Amino acid sequence: MLSSIAAPMVNQSDLPFRVLVQRYGATLAYTQMLNSDALLGDQDYLGFHLRDLTMEPSSPERPVVVQLCGNDAETIVRAGKKIQNYCQGIGAGDQLARYLHKRLNNFDKDLNLGCPQQSALEAHFGAYLLGQKDWPLVEEIVSAMHNSFTVPVSTKLRLVEPAPKTLDLGQRLEGCGASWLTLHARTVSARRRRHGAADLSQVKRLKDNLRVPVVSNGNVRVWDDLAENLRYTGADGLMVGETLLGNPCLFANQVPDPVTISLEYIAICREYPETAPLTVITTHVKHFIDFQCRRRPWHNKFRTSLGACKTLDDIERLLRVKVERWRGRAPRTVDADADDGDFDEENQPGEAVEDFGSLFLE
Incomplete structure (x- = not known):
């Protein structure tokens, strides 16, 4: 290993x-x-x-x-x-x-x-x-x-x-x-x-x-x-x-669903409060979504909406409702994320696979 x-x-x-x-x-x-x-x-x-x-x-x-x-x-x-x-x-x-x-x-x-x-x-x-x-x-x-x-x-x-x-x-x-x-x-x-x-x-x-x-x-x-x-x-x-x-x-060796991984990160932020400022949390969520979705027609709306978020609840609501709708999916409820660690939903209808390998260079 x-x-x-x-x-x-x-x-x-x-x-x-x-x-x-x-x-x-x-x-x-x-x-x-x-x-x-x-x-x-x-x-x-x-x-x-x-x-x-x-x-x-x-x-x-x-x-x-x-x-x-x-x-x-x-x-x-x-x-x-x-x-x-x-x-x-x-x-x-x-x-x-x-x-x-x-x-x-x-x-x-x-x-x-x-x-x-x-x-x-x-x-x-x-x-x-x-x-x-x-x-x-x-x-x-x-x-x-x-x-x-x-x-x-x-x-x-x-x-x-x-x-x-x-x-x-x-x-x-x-x-x-x-x-x-x-x-x-x-x-x-x-x-x-x-x-x-x-x-x-x-x-x-x-x-x-x-x-x-x-x-x-x-x-x-x-x-x-x-x-x-x-x-x-x-x-x-x-x-x-x-x-x-x-x-x-x-x-x-996984490529997570961007909304799922964003919600998982937010859940960790709630578990460890006051260890990440809202600006840092917002930046992480932006990176998660950008990595696969920055060429989507709704991406500019997402960036604007994310910048207007004032709380963790605001960011979570944006991800669960607006981003999912922009992706052609049903909004997520809290209970719907029981399987957040399962990334099999990555290529559901309404979401095309992005060529994301070129977005970051170490």
Whole structure:
């Protein structure tokens, strides 16, 4: 079985979404990138993320990696100690998990060297620490985390420029105590961060030359891409990001009915209240529907109606009544969703199959 990892995504790796993807085959899920300064200086920020980490009881079935960002070793260490007792470790069950299970206790920490967002550029963290002039700082941070926490440290990075230098950085991170590395094999760009295919040869190069496990991130749009990526790179695990936003059931080799999966996500949000703001919930539902239906003639009406929703009830009513009618189906009642997990209704009359594979590119 593959190590199937849900990537950290800004404002999209909320607890309900992590629960959803882990129901459908993700063996590990990351939190979004947490700002170390905010964890220390903003009680509301800290409280929100502690609620995110504690509302779902820790269990090997739903392990989570907390991802930290920052550019100061002492600050990152202090922030990590604020939350380290609330993160679940990696359970056994696949190659990467078996390896990590021997080395992890109750949680793990990840340093983000891959975030391409404009905020990372402005604050000088994430992928904007990949320049060689910053390598001593990166080594200081990873070493400090490794020596300060009672658990291992991992790192997520993008390609260094020139790309062959990525191995040099990977070897340095390994030497500083990183327990595994994830490579999103593209160079950093805040404006065009998924432009072009990922260079999986660089993932293979890391795997062939490092002793620690290597996770591959990039070029996954459909189920068959998972096995092809693993075959070519030899990686110990596969991380998927934006493709999961459209199809959270990718790791289960299923394409869910978009309304059904939206309602399932909303039900999880109700189970874990105040862990996902309405704006985040709305964005997830938009992705679920867009993934298969964005070329439908009613799609613009859906986007407008979704934007006008003020509550979870509003979103649910839109899905159950309007969207189903636009799809040529009868409105759903609450009782009608007893079989929400059954995706056999995908191709009922009134709904044509969409060529959705091109909508997302990892």
